[in-house]
Amino acid sequence: MWLEIGNGRLDSDGIFHGFLDRTPIGGFSGYVYFAPVGTTPAEPEPERPGQALVEE
Structure with missing residues (x-):
């Protein structure tokens, strides 16, 4: 039995x-990055509490 739990896309790279x-736990955005074998994922951008979403 299959249970649909989201969607995904394959980019040009x-x-x-x-x-x-x-998701089974809270506090998780649900985003999952699948890098090809032999590569390393990009460094995540740091989270800065209190920073506005739109910088002026």
């Missing part, structure tokens, strides 16, 4: 991006 909409 061969990297798959998954978006889960049914």
Whole structure:
């Protein structure tokens, strides 16, 4: 039995991006990055609490 839990896309660089909409834990955005074998994922941008979403 299959249970649909989200969707995903394959970009032009061969990297798959998954978006889960049914997560078992809270505090997780549901975004999953699948890098090709032998590569390293890009460094995540640091989170800065209190920073406005739109910088002036």
